[in-house]
Amino acid sequence: MSFLEAKHLTKHFGGLTAVGNVSLKVEQGEIFGLIGPNGAGKTTLFNLISSFHIPTSGQVFFKGRNITGIKTHKICKLGICRTFQVVRPLRRMTVLDNVIAAAFSRTNSKARAYDLAMETMEFCGLLHRKDALAGGLPIGERKRLEITRAMATRPELLLLDETAAGLNPTESELAIKLIKKIRDRGVTIIIVEHNMKIIMTISDRIHAISFGQSIAEGTPQEVSCNPAVIEAYLGEEYDQCLT
Amino acid sequence: MKKYLPLILLILLIIFPLIGRDDYHRHLMILVLMWVVIGTGWNIIAGCTGQVSFGASAFFGVGAYTAGLFSFKLGLSPWWGLAVSGLVCMALAFPFGWISFRLRGPYFALVTLALGEILRHIATVWESLTGGMVGILIVQTYVSKVPYYYMVLALAILSVVGVKVIMGTKWGYYFLSIREDQDAAESLGINTQFYKMLSLNISAFITGMVGALYMVYMGFIDPKVVFSLHDISIMAILVGIVGGVGTIYGPVVGAFIMVGLQEFFRTGFFGLFKWLGAVTDAQAVKVAAKYVSEAHVLGFGILVVLVILYLPNGIVGDWGKIIGAFIPRRKKEVQR
Ligand SMILES: Nc1ncnc2c1ncn2[C@@H]1O[C@H](COP(=O)(O)OP(=O)(O)OP(=O)(O)O)[C@@H](O)[C@H]1O
Ligand SMILES: [Mg+2]
Numbered sequence: 001m002s003f004l005e006a007k008h009l010t011k012h013f014g015g016l017t018a019v020g021n022v023s024l025k026v027e028q029g030e031i032f033g034l035i036g037p038n039g040a041g042k043t044t045l046f047n048l049i050s051s052f053h054i055p056t057s058g059q060v061f062f063k064g065r066n067i068t069g070i071k072t073h074k075i076c077k078l079g080i081c082r083t084f085q086v087v088r089p090l091r092r093m094t095v096l097d098n099v100i101a102a103a104f105s106r107t108n109s110k111a112r113a114y115d116l117a118m119e120t121m122e123f124c125g126l127l128h129r130k131d132a133l134a135g136g137l138p139i140g141e142r143k144r145l146e147i148t149r150a151m152a153t154r155p156e157l158l159l160l161d162e163t164a165a166g167l168n169p170t171e172s173e174l175a176i177k178l179i180k181k182i183r184d185r186g187v188t189i190i191i192v193e194h195n196m197k198i199i200m201t202i203s204d205r206i207h208a209i210s211f212g213q214s215i216a217e218g219t220p221q222e223v224s225c226n227p228a229v230i231e232a233y234l235g236e237e238y239d240q241c242l243t
Numbered sequence: 244m245k246k247y248l249p250l251i252l253l254i255l256l257i258i259f260p261l262i263g264r265d266d267y268h269r270h271l272m273i274l275v276l277m278w279v280v281i282g283t284g285w286n287i288i289a290g291c292t293g294q295v296s297f298g299a300s301a302f303f304g305v306g307a308y309t310a311g312l313f314s315f316k317l318g319l320s321p322w323w324g325l326a327v328s329g330l331v332c333m334a335l336a337f338p339f340g341w342i343s344f345r346l347r348g349p350y351f352a353l354v355t356l357a358l359g360e361i362l363r364h365i366a367t368v369w370e371s372l373t374g375g376m377v378g379i380l381i382v383q384t385y386v387s388k389v390p391y392y393y394m395v396l397a398l399a400i401l402s403v404v405g406v407k408v409i410m411g412t413k414w415g416y417y418f419l420s421i422r423e424d425q426d427a428a429e430s431l432g433i434n435t436q437f438y439k440m441l442s443l444n445i446s447a448f449i450t451g452m453v454g455a456l457y458m459v460y461m462g463f464i465d466p467k468v469v470f471s472l473h474d475i476s477i478m479a480i481l482v483g484i485v486g487g488v489g490t491i492y493g494p495v496v497g498a499f500i501m502v503g504l505q506e507f508f509r510t511g512f513f514g515l516f517k518w519l520g521a522v523t524d525a526q527a528v529k530v531a532a533k534y535v536s537e538a539h540v541l542g543f544g545i546l547v548v549l550v551i552l553y554l555p556n557g558i559v560g561d562w563g564k565i566i567g568a569f570i571p572r573r574k575k576e577v578q579r
Contacts, residue, residue, distance in 0.1 A: 029543070052430075072429040072430070073432050073433055074432075075430075075432075076430065076431060078430030081431075082430055084426075084427070088424045088427035089423075089427075090419065090420050090423035090427060091426055092419075092422075092423060093419055093420075095446065101417065101428075101433075102430060104413045104417065105432035105433075106430055108413055110411065110412060114418075115412070148429065149427075150430075152570070153431060153432055
C-alpha cells in the first residue's frame with residue numbers, strides 16, 4: 001500500500017483533457033517531484049488530489065483509503081495540505097493571524113493555536129514578520145507564508161505548487177533548506193517546480209507529464225536523461241544528463 | 244484613553260435615563276441602540292464573514308411579526324414572541340443559508356435582497372394572517388420609555404460583547420478567513436458552508452430579537468415599515484460602512500451618526516429652517532423647510548461618499564487616520 005496513490009486520474013474541462021489517465025504512487029517520507037511544461041496539468045493534478053476538483057474518472061487513495069470526491073475542507077483533517085501556485089494570503093489579517101487560523105484545524109483552543117502558530121513560524125523562519133499584514137508582504141515572504149500556513153495544519157502530506165517561482169537565488173536557497181527541513185520532520189512532499197536546479201537536487205523521484213499525459217518517472221538522473229522528457233520539456237540544450 | 248472609551252460610553256448609556264428626562268431624547272436613544280444591534284447583526288455576516296447582505300429587513304421584519312402575531316393571533320403576550328423571535332429567525336436563516344451560500348459575492352447579496360422583498364410581499368398579501376397593509380396594533384405594556392430603554396440597551400451590550408468574544412475565538416478567525424479567501428480557507432480545513440451558516444444565524448438571531456423589541460416598544464408595525472429595503476436593509480449597511488466594516492465598535496459609532504443625521508434632517512436642521520422661515524417670512528425658505536425634512540436620504544448619500552473617499556475603513560477602522568490628522572500638526576508646533 002502506497003502512502004498516496006492516484007489511479008487513472010482524468011479531468012476534462014469542456015473539450016480539454018487537462019489530466020488524462022495519470023497514475024502515480026508516492027511513498028511515505030519521500031520528496032516526489034512533478035515536472036512538465038506550462039499547461040501540462042500539474043496544478044490540476046494537485047487540485048484533484050486535494051479535492052478542489054472532482055476527477056472526471058479515476059481515484060485517489062491516501063494511506064489505503066479512497067478519498068476521491070470528499071469535501072475539500074476534510075482533506076486537511078486527513079493530513080493533506082496544499083499551497084497555491086498563485087499565492088492566497090488572507091490579506092487583511094496579520095501573518096500571525098493567518099497561521100493561527102490554520103492551526104485551528106488541529107485544536108479549538110486559542111492558546112494552543114497560538115503556540116502552534118508561533119512554533120511553526122519559528123520553524124519556517126517567518127517569526128520576524130508576525131505582525132505584518134499578509135497583503136503587504138513581498139513575494140518571497142508570501143510564498144513562505146503559504147508554506148508556513150500549510151505546515152501549521154500539521155500535514156502528513158504537503159503539496160507544494162511552485163513555491164520557489166519568482167524567488168531570487170538567496171531566497172531559493174532558503175526555500176530548498178526549508179523543504180528539506182520539512183521532510184526531515186517526517187512530512188511527505190509532492191513538489192511542482194520549474195527550477196531544474198531545485199527539483200533535481202531535492203527530489204527522491206520525479207514524475208514528468210506533458211499535455212496531461214505521464215511521459216516518464218524515475219530518479220532525477222533517469223528522468224533528466226529520458227528522451228521524451230528532453231523533447232517535451234527540458235530541451236536539447238539541457239546537458240545535465242550524466243550518461 | 245482609547246481603551247477606556249467603550250467603558251465610559253457604557254456608563255453614560257446606563258445613567259442616560261437620569262440625564263435625558265424627556266421622552267423625545269429617550270426615544271432617540273432607543274432608536275440608536277436598536278441600530279447598534281441591527282448594525283452589529285449586519286457586521287457579523289457582511290463585515291466579518293464577507294457575505295454582503297441586503298437582508299437585515301427580512302430578519303428584522305420576521306422578528307417583529309413574530310412578536311406581533313403572538314399577541315394578534317394567539318392572544319398571548321407579545322413578550323413570548325420576543326423570547327422566541329431569535330429562534331424563529333434562525334429557522335428562516337437555516338434553509339435560506341443552506342441554499343443561497345452556494346452563491347458567492349454579489350449573487351449572494353442579490354438573493355438576500357430578494358428575501359426581504361419576498362417577505363414584505365407575503366406580509367402584505369397574506370391578510371388573514373398578518374392583517375396586510377393595515378399592519379398590527381398591540382397595546383404597549385409600559386407607558387414609560389425607561390423599561391424599553393434598558394431592554395434594548397441590554398440587547399445592544401449582549402450583541403456587541405458577544406461579537407467581541409466570538410471574534411477572539413476559532414469562529415472569529417474562521418469568519419475572517421472566509422471573508423479574505425474562501426478557497427484558501429477550505430484548504431486550511433475550514434468548512435466554509437458551515438461557518439457562513441453559523442455567522443448568518445448569529446446575525447439573524449440578534450436582528451430578529453431587535454425586530455421583536457421594536458414591535459413591543461412601538462406597539463404598531465406594518466409590512467412597509469419593518470420589511471423596508473431602504474429604511475432597514477440599506478440603513479444597516481450604512482451604519483456598518485460609516486462606523487467601520489468588520490470592526491467591533493463600528494456599528495456603535497455608525498448608529499449614533501446615522502440616527503443623529505436622520506433626525507437632523509427630519510427636524511429641518513433641528514428647527515433651523517422653520518425658525519429662518521418665521522424670521523424672514525420668505526416663501527422660499529418655508530418651502531425649503533418642508534423639503535429638507537425629507538432630504539435625509541440625500542444627506543446619507545453625501546456622507547457615504549465622503550466616508551468611502553476619505554475613510555474607506557469607516558470611522559472606527561480609520562480612527563488612527565482621523566487622530567493622525569490632528570496629532571502631527573500638534574507635534575510640529577511643539578518642535579517650533
Ligand atoms: N478551472 C479550469 N477551467 C478550465 N480549464 C482549466 C482550468 N484549470 C486549468 N485549466 C486548463 O487545464 C490545463 C492544465 O492547466 P494547469 O494549471 O494544471 O497546468 P500547469 O501544469 O499547472 O501549468 P503551469 O506550469 O503553467 O502552472 C491548461 O490548459 C489550463 O488552461
Ligand atoms: Mg500550475
